[in-house]
Amino acid sequence: MGGLSTDLWQSVRLTIELAAITTVILLLIGTPTAWWLARSRAWWKEIVATIIALPLVLPPTVLGFYLLLTLGPNGPGGLIASLWGGRTLAFTFEGLIAGSVLYSMPFVVQPIRNAFVAIGDRPLEVAATLRASPRRAFWTVAVPLARPGFLAGAVLGFAHTVGEFGLVLMIGGNIPGRTKVLSVAIFDFVEASQWREANILAAGMIVFTFAVILTMTLIEKRSAGVNA
Amino acid sequence: MRFAKLARIALGIATWVLTSTSVPAAQTNVAVAANFTEAAKEIAAAFRAKTGHEAVLSFGASGQFYTQITQGAPFQVFLSADDARPKKLVDDGLAAAGSRFTFAIGKLVLWSKTPGLVKGEETLKATSFAKLSICNPAAAPYGAAAVEAMKALKIYETLQPKLVEGATITQAYQFVETGNAELGFVALSQLTGTDTGSRWLVPQELYSPIRQDAVLLKSGASNEAATGFIAFLRGPEARAIIEKYGYVLDGQS
Numbered sequence: 001m002g003g004l005s006t007d008l009w010q011s012v013r014l015t016i017e018l019a020a021i022t023t024v025i026l027l028l029i030g031t032p033t034a035w036w037l038a039r040s041r042a043w044w045k046e047i048v049a050t051i052i053a054l055p056l057v058l059p060p061t062v063l064g065f066y067l068l069l070t071l072g073p074n075g076p077g078g079l080i081a082s083l084w085g086g087r088t089l090a091f092t093f094e095g096l097i098a099g100s101v102l103y104s105m106p107f108v109v110q111p112i113r114n115a116f117v118a119i120g121d122r123p124l125e126v127a128a129t130l131r132a133s134p135r136r137a138f139w140t141v142a143v144p145l146a147r148p149g150f151l152a153g154a155v156l157g158f159a160h161t162v163g164e165f166g167l168v169l170m171i172g173g174n175i176p177g178r179t180k181v182l183s184v185a186i187f188d189f190v191e192a193s194q195w196r197e198a199n200i201l202a203a204g205m206i207v208f209t210f211a212v213i214l215t216m217t218l219i220e221k222r223s224a225g226v227n228a
Numbered sequence: 229m230r231f232a233k234l235a236r237i238a239l240g241i242a243t244w245v246l247t248s249t250s251v252p253a254a255q256t257n258v259a260v261a262a263n264f265t266e267a268a269k270e271i272a273a274a275f276r277a278k279t280g281h282e283a284v285l286s287f288g289a290s291g292q293f294y295t296q297i298t299q300g301a302p303f304q305v306f307l308s309a310d311d312a313r314p315k316k317l318v319d320d321g322l323a324a325a326g327s328r329f330t331f332a333i334g335k336l337v338l339w340s341k342t343p344g345l346v347k348g349e350e351t352l353k354a355t356s357f358a359k360l361s362i363c364n365p366a367a368a369p370y371g372a373a374a375v376e377a378m379k380a381l382k383i384y385e386t387l388q389p390k391l392v393e394g395a396t397i398t399q400a401y402q403f404v405e406t407g408n409a410e411l412g413f414v415a416l417s418q419l420t421g422t423d424t425g426s427r428w429l430v431p432q433e434l435y436s437p438i439r440q441d442a443v444l445l446k447s448g449a450s451n452e453a454a455t456g457f458i459a460f461l462r463g464p465e466a467r468a469i470i471e472k473y474g475y476v477l478d479g480q481s
Contacts, residue, residue, distance in 0.1 A: 068402075068406055068408065069406060071408070072406050072407050072408045073407045073408070074407055078407075086358065087358040087359065087408075087410070088358075088359070088407070088408045088409075090403075090408040091359060091392045091408065091409075169395060170399075173359075173361070173392030173393055173394070173403065173408075173409075174364065174392070174393035174394075174395070175391070175392060175393070187395070188364065188366065188367070190292075190295055191289060191291040191292045191295060191364065191366065191367035191395075192291055192364075192366035192367055193291070193294070193295055194366075
């Protein structure tokens with residue numbers, strides 16, 4: 001495979017790295033958020049849920065446009081970048097992570113929230129009567145019961161990050177090894193009429209996506225079987 | 229009595245609609261290389277005012293349009309940013325051979341929004357900037373010209389880690405416009421009508437002339453608006469607009 005451009009494999013590796021890091025961050029932020037959304041009685045929680053869900057519907061160009069401005073030298077991104085002498089967070093791997101976290105957030109938060117809701121109050125009340133602290137009840141009761149939700153959230157978050165395109169195209173700057181992810185590489189190869197390379201990547205994406213959806217379906221089926 | 233009044237109102241509305249919108253005689257879809265965006269809009273407006281035909285413009289990277297046209301995209305006219313792709317379309321049998329001509333020769337500019345930042349080639353050699361924006365050299369001729377110029381100055385290797393690529397020249401411009409890149413290679417036409425920031429007109433000897441060819445696609449051969457648009461593009465009105473946007477006309481460079 002040495003004949004194929006190193007560009008190609010570089011973009012595969014970069015994409016996996018981006019998706020993996022994004023997924024870990026999303027699980028860390030998404031779990032407490034989902035817990036709060038599932039348990040809180042605050043009147044404004046659905047407003048927060050709606051804000052998180054916005055990227056589901058908005059065109060990626062909306063997020064891309066505002067990110068380009070906020071990551072830039074006149075926005076907070078430029079301020080953060082200046083900490084290490086940078087000028088902008090656009091065109092950086094860190095910038096892509098920031099964009100991906102926002103963009104894939106609903107895909108992680110919603111399945112976990114649904115799983116927490118499905119548990120109901122009862123198991124947690126039982127845990128409380130057995131003198132489990134809320135923290136212990138969360139880790140030993142809620143999290144294990146919500147496992148299918150976590151699995152679904154992680155798989156969807158990872159897959160959705162792999163699948164993002166418009167956002168990366170707008171804030172990435174197409175830098176090999178740093179921001180040139182798979183979807184952009186395919187776009188590039190097609191534009192440059194390098195169809196062999198485009199074919200390899202595109203066919204690979206189809207196989208990957210097939211595997212993800214099949215896995216998801218199997219997870220759902222299994223968890224349904226457990227509950228029944 | 230009542231019917232007559234209604235009829236009069238209906239007639240009034242009908243004449244108003246007919247006279248105010250003046251339905252175009254014919255329509256054509258034109259694929260326009262992104263660098264030519266502003267000039268093309270002005271030319272299409274002049275074309276419509278003169279002939280009544282409407283040219284519907286789509287903007288993008290030349291490479292992208294080439295790929296789309298080979299796959300049957302519904303364009304009748306292609307205004308490329310190079311001469312290679314229109315020639316290939318003629319060779320592929322997708323464009324009318326006799327219709328190909330150079331409508332403009334593009335000029336490359338190094339541009340920054342910061343006044344005084346761009347002074348000349350020494351700005352590039354000093355490399356005291358973080359990001360230099362260009363457009364994708366594989367798909368956009370202005371990107372290829374920028375790479376050629378940097379290689380001619382023997383600074384391409386040094387600058388490569390600082391390069392950020394836009395998919396089109398419009399995006400390369402926008403990276404500089406939003407301040408995300410301090411400077412970038414753009415088309416002179418994009419800076420028409422503004423003198424903000426600082427700029428350096430890259431000397432022609434550093435890159436091969438960007439000969440921008442137009443071609444009539446096979447699907448436009450029998451379309452009155454398409455053939456009319458190609459003819460209009462050769463005419464004095466269009467040429468004046470093209471020159472106004474900083475392009476050089478063929479045979480004058």
